[in-house]
Amino acid sequence: MNFRNYPMGPFALWSAGFVLLLNACVPSDRQPPIIEVTVNGNPGEEHTVAAGASWNLVVDATDDTGLSQVRIDIHSAEGHDHGDGTGAPTGWVAYSGTWEVLEIVDLTGTESQTTQTFAIPFDVRGHWDLVVTVVDEAGNEATPVVIALDVENDIIPEVHFSSVAGVDPATWTGEPVWPVGSWVDLEGQITDPSGLASVELHLHDAAGNLLWDWNVAVQGATVHVLQDVSIPLPFGYQGEVMLHVTAEDVFGYVCETGFHAEVE
Numbered sequence: 627m628n629f630r631n632y633p634m635g636p637f638a639l640w641s642a643g644f645v646l647l648l649n650a651c652v653p654s655d656r657q658p659p660i661i662e663v664t665v666n667g668n669p670g671e672e673h674t675v676a677a678g679a680s681w682n683l684v685v686d687a688t689d690d691t692g693l694s695q696v697r698i699d700i701h702s703a704e705g706h707d708h709g710d711g712t713g714a715p716t717g718w719v720a721y722s723g724t725w726e727v728l729e730i731v732d733l734t735g736t737e738s739q740t741t742q743t744f745a746i747p748f749d750v751r752g753h754w755d756l757v758v759t760v761v762d763e764a765g766n767e768a769t770p771v772v773i774a775l776d777v778e779n780d781i782i783p784e785v786h787f788s789s790v791a792g793v794d795p796a797t798w799t800g801e802p803v804w805p806v807g808s809w810v811d812l813e814g815q816i817t818d819p820s821g822l823a824s825v826e827l828h829l830h831d832a833a834g835n836l837l838w839d840w841n842v843a844v845q846g847a848t849v850h851v852l853q854d855v856s857i858p859l860p861f862g863y864q865g866e867v868m869l870h871v872t873a874e875d876v877f878g879y880v881c882e883t884g885f886h887a888e889v890e
């Protein structure tokens with residue numbers, strides 16, 4: 627080969643080879659993005675956040691070829707886990723309020739930082755899941771980051787049962803089972819730092835019919851102890867029941883919580 631007649635020869639050959647190499651690589655981009663998530667500046671799988679306040683989420687994402695989207699999903703942790711078996715809740719948690727977030731933010735480039743601020747409704751209490759995922763332009767999805775948000779609440783009343791039908795709900799591993807026609811004794815207390823106004827209990831059947839109710843006017847006490855409260859289960863009913871607890875404080879802030887049970 628006469629390089630003086632073909633001055634670009636070797637470069638052209640090398641260049642053609644590089645293009646072939648690129649063609650072989652680009653369609654098989656299977657490398658998912660890498661993400662790092664912080665809550666209020668802190669990494670970790672569990673964070674405590676306060677109802678009625680705001681908190682800050684930062685998602686740092688990198689990808690070898692190009693980022694596409696970040697997905698931020700916040701939902702109640704009640705009744706499910708995220709497959710790895712860790713953190714599966716045992717015992718009754720006094721969930722209150724509803725709070726759902728689903729945000730999808732477009733990303734560009736190979737490095738991106740997403741910052742979001744979220745406000746928690748004042749009537750929310752319990753465990754919430756924050757699930758963050760990122761996809762790249764080829765559709766590869768990063769391993770989702772699952773973070774537990776423990777929502778503390780100093781605003782609404784707090785309901786605590788120490789014993790339900792003789793069992794501490796903290797030891798429940800699923801729905802409690804009560805015999806048909808039995809009496810279900812409730813022990814526990816309702817508290818509120820600014821003072822309670824009223825406490826109501828309702829038991830509904832699976833169709834939503836009221837089976838039993840109970841209420842008391844508390845008149846400003848910060849603690850109301852549940853005493854001699856016993857639910858008579860009707861002899862004619864077996865199946866799912868739901869106990870609703872509604873506690874209101876002197877400022878009108880309301881906690882609504884409860885649990886399901888099986889009557890058989």
Ligand SMILES: [Zn+2]
Pocket residue numbers: 701702703706707708755
């Ligand atoms: Zn979840």
